[in-house]
Amino acid sequence: MFIAHLRDVPADAQLCHMRAILLDRLDRLNTFVEICREALSSDNMQVDSGEDEEWEDDPWADGTQPTPASSRATSPIPLSEFLTIGLLDLARFFASLGLHSAVDFLLRRHGPSLWPYRLFILESFPEQLPPSEYYDLLPRFDAALGVEEVPSFIPWRIENDWTEKDVFRALLASSEVPVLLEAPRDSVLSEPHPSPLSEDALSNWYRTRIRHTITTTGVLDNSLSLIQYAASQGLQGLDEIAEDLLLLSRMVYDVPHPDAEALSSEWTLEWWKSLSPAEAINQFLSHATRDTIAMLVQKVVNPYLFVLEAREERRGRPDPTIPTRLLYDYILRAPLDIVAGIFEASKPTLPPSHRLLRNDEDMARLALACLYGSDSLEDWPTMSQVFECLPAWNVQENDDEGDEADTTIASLAAYVVPSTSQPHVTPSDIYVFFRPLPLTALSRALDFLDVHLESGEIFSRWNVAAPLRWFLQSCNNASEQYAWANRMARRAGGSEDRLESSEDWEWLLEDMVKLSGSGDSGLKGAFCLLNREEILRIFLSGLLSSGQFSIAHNMLYGHKPVLKMDPATVEEISLSVSQEFYDNAPSGNYHFGDMKLAYDCLDVPRASPRTVKEKEFIEATSRLCAYNLVSRPGIPITPIEIRLSKDRLSLVSRVLSSNNDAYKHVQVILELVHKLGFKDDPVAEVKALAMLADTAINVEDFAYAYQTSEMMVKKVQELRATHSAEDSQVLRASEVCWVSCFQLGRHPEFDDMQKKMMMLGRALELTPAETLGDVLAAWSRVEGEDLAQRKEKRRDASDASHPGKRASAGTFVPSSLASRLQQLQIPSIPSSPITHAPDAAALANKALHSVAANLPFGARGRSLFSQPGDRSRSSSRYDGAEVSAQATRVLQKGLGWLLGDENS
Incomplete structure (x- = not known):
């Protein structure tokens, strides 16, 4: 009936609707006035009442004193908008400005x-606004009821007007009466929550708000303040995120960051939760130094470790080893300076509550693992400081425990040796070996460490630093110790800050001897497998290799000799070092560079045949290089190639072939041969x-060839006079000599018949029986040529004394013997070795050009000059004599024909 009335009388419906809107x-007007008086002033915001300043002197105002303009503020929203905007939009607007009051x-x-939109309003507050400013607005938890607490409200009117009730609004809406004034509406509506939230829903809202705050602003203080307030309300499940x-x-x-701009934008709560414990500790200590590491461990790492332990307890898996295990793992991965800072803050002399590491035995195990697992070659002071922080136990060691420690060290020495399966051993791997050791064994292991640290400092002093685990690897390896001692002696003299004074070298010798002995604890040093004599040999070798020959001479033969060594040993070492210089020399000139060092090094020992011979060889090398010999076209020969030459006489042959006049200097060449080792x-x-x-012969200087051959024959005769005929040297020298004489005696360009016959006679004297026929055939031929020359000369002399007889002959007379010989028709005779012999120059080049040892000496049962494949050639002296006789008869017939004998 009321609805019909409203439909029939629209004015009444509109008036009722307007009444509700005006109320x-x-x-809202009362709220606006209250907000302007108290809320905005408490928020330190200026309020604008929406009224013009001209109304300050309103004549219609009552007699009260108006508020001064300076005491009023400017409102962020005019009154007209405040009255027409939806309440939710107003609340969100004030929240976005941070006006919590x-x-x-x-x-x-x-x-x-x-209130149903309370969460939507709270999410409108800026994330950078501290939650402490709007704690009163945050949802509260009623622990007794287990749900969200519903706040009490204070409306302006205790009871709503009947036009404001939902029943009237529903009737008005169903009457379809047009309204003249619209009620304020909100632009955006969120999902309402008219009922109190449960504990889980409330906790989830706080978690979401915290994550959103961190993601959008990164302000951890606000998120932390928010979660602390939630935890204070008794909400469960927020401990871990807190x-x-x-x-x-x-x-x-709390963690120092050298570069503030380098702070990662990815530092979110999700990123943090994704970190493993080891990664989190690394993040905490990524910028730690030796001075700050102790503070950071106490302030940030230890709380984190305790949190991890507490979480495991909450999950029902208590593990009290978490703090120590994770901290030990970090120490085993940390650099040495960080380790030193941790150990300095863990000294046994500090109060237990101030120590980072409180277990002395664990400190010893960690120190042993970190130091032996380090690859550092320079941090010896740091390693020594770590050692000084370790506890000192005064324990009595029994044999079984000492053997256990020695066995562990020996096993560790084998374990740290690199292999294909494990090329590198980490401190964590080494820590496994020391974990089961008892106190006495750890004390013994620290004694080893003390000796190794001292040895490492000595190595570093002489520029041959080795990682600490090397002393484990080499403790039973004599060859490794020898190699490092040799490196130590040589590096000291070959480094940039090489030793130049005798005092420094004596200091080096003292340290090397010290390393070969035993320390106060009875433990052996780095060179424990080398005796004093070996150390002295290595030291002298290094001293000589540095070129400090005067210092070496003074230490060996001075007023107070430091190196007391056997002369034979000194000579052996000097020869060895000299050969090293020689082999490494790029040039053979012994007046500078390595060759000079090789030469001068031989002056250190007392003179002996070996040192003299080596010096002469160096001189010969220098002379060979002066002749510009090459190993390949354009590449000069090096000293090492000369030493490695299998036949050094071939080098002399190369000198002769590459220098046109070298053959004239016989004594120089012979001296070179003597110095090459053939004295x-x-x-x-x-x-x-x-x-x-x-x-x-090759250059057709037959005078020098004859003179040299005579010297050679004389040398062979002297050798034959002092040695047995069957001596190998006599046979080899005779073979070289007769071949050389034979080549000169049968050379077609050598026109001195007397000297040719002399050379062939020397060849007949020295040739073996199987080649006598060849030489005799050559002798007969030269003898025939000599006889022909004599007859020609005699005939020329006779013609000169009877000119008429020569003219009346009326026959053609050849102009010379050579032209007559060209017309000589020799009957066919069996093949002679001479007719098949190659040209003399070519034969000489083949036999003696490069290596005289390549001559076909000692060939028995076959003629020297028989051709390959000639199986009809007899090797007996009878056959050779028969051939020679036949050749002589042929030559006599030819000569008779030349002289005009008609019976010839």
């Missing part, structure tokens, strides 16, 4: 309308003379 605006007044005066926020805030604010080798001297003669 709502009256409430204004929001509080709205919620108290208009709670029934706004711990994470606290730890994350410690990392951001007491007559066969080598004969071969050298043969090469000289061969070179002279």
Whole structure:
């Protein structure tokens, strides 16, 4: 009936509707006035009443004193908008400005309308605004009821007007009467929560708000303040996120960051929760130094470790080893300076509550693992400081425990040796070996460490630093110790700050001897497997290799000799070092560079045949290089190639072949041969003379060839006079000599018949039986040529004394013997070795050009000059004589024909 009335009388419906709207605006006006008086002034915000300043002197105002303009503020929203905007929009607007008191007044005066959207309003507060400023607005938890606490509201009117009741609004809406004035509406509505939230829902809202705050602003203080308030309300399930926020805030604010701009934008709560414990500790200590490591461990790492332990207890898996295990793992991975800082803060002399590491045995195990597992070659002071922080136990060691420690050290020495399966051993791996050791064994192991640290400092002093585990690897390896001692002696003299004074070298010798002995604890040093004599040998070798020969001479033979060594040992070492210089020399000139060092090094020992011979060889090398010999085209020969030459006489042959006039300097070449190591080798001297003669023949200097051959024959005769005919040297020298004489005697360009026959006669004297026929055939041929020359000369002389007879002959007379010989028709005779013999120059080049030893000496049962494949050639002296006789008869017939004998 009432609905029909409203439908029939629209004016009444509109008036009722306007009444409801005006009542709502009256409430809003009162709220606006209250907000302007108290809320905004408490928020330190200026309020604008929406009235013009000209109304300050309103004549219609009552007699009260108006408020001074300076005491009033400017409102962030005009009154007209305040009255026409929805309540939710107003609340969100004030919240976005951080005006928490204004929001509080709205919620108290208009709670029934706004409270279902409380979470939406709270999320409108800026994330950077400290939650402590709007604690009163945050949801509270009623632990007794287990749900959210519903606040009490104070509306302006205790009871709503009948036009404001939901029943009337529903009737008005169903009457479809057009209204003249619209009620305020909100632009955005969120999901309402008219009922109190459960504990889980409330906890989830706090978690979401915290994550959103960290993600959008990164302000950890606000998130931490928010979660602390939630925890104070008794909400469960927020402990872990509160711990994470606290730890994350410690990392951001308590951990030093050298570069503030380098702070990662990825430091979110999700990122932090994704870190493993080891990664989190590394983040905490990533910028730690030796001076700050103790503070950071106490302030941030230990709380984190205690949090991890507490979480495991809450989960029902208590593990009291978590703090020590994780801290030990970090120490085993940390650099040495960080380890030193931790150990300095853990000295046994400190109060237990101030120590980072409180277990003395664990400290010893960690120190042993960190030091032996380190690859550092320079941090010896730091390692010594770590050792000084370790506890000193005064324990009596029994044999079984000492053996256990020695066995562990020996096993560790084998374990740290690199292999294909384990190329590198970490401190964590080494820590496994020391964990089961008892106190006495640990004390013994620390004694080993003390000796090794001292040895390492000595190594570092002489520029041969080795990682500490090397002393474990080499404790039973003599070759490794020898190699490092040799390196130590040589590096000291070859480094940039090489030793130049005798005092420094004596200091080095003292340290090397010290390393070969035993210390006060009875433990052996780094060179324990080397005796004093070996150390002295190594030291002298290093001293000589540095080129400090005067210092070496003074230490060996001075007024107070420091090196008391056997002369034979000194000579052996000097020869060895000299050969090293020689082999490494790029040039053979012994007046500078390594060759000079190789030469001068031989002056350190007393003079002996070995040192003299080596010096002469160096001189010979220098002379060979002066002749510009090459190993390959354009590449000069090096000293090492000369030493490694299998046949050094071939080098002399190369000198003769590359220098046109070298063959004329016989004594120089012979001296070179002597210095090449053939001073007491007559066969080598004969071969050298043969090469000289061969070179002279090649250039057709037969006078020098004959002179050199005579010297060679004389040398062979002297050798035959002092040695047995069957002596190997006599046979080899004779073979070289007769071949050389044979080549000169049968050379077609050598026109001195007397000297040719002399050379062939020397060849007949020295040739073996199987080649006598060849030489005899050559002799017969030269003898025939000599006889022909004599007859020609006699005939020329006779013609000169009877000119008429020569003219009346009327026959053609050849102009010379050579032209007659060209017309000579020799009957066919069996093949002679001479007719098949190659050209003399070519044969000499083949036999004696490069290596005289390549001559076909000692060939028995076959003629020297028989051709390959000639199986009809007899090797007996009878056959050779028969052939020679036949050749002689042929030559006599030819000569008779030349002389005009018709019976010839």
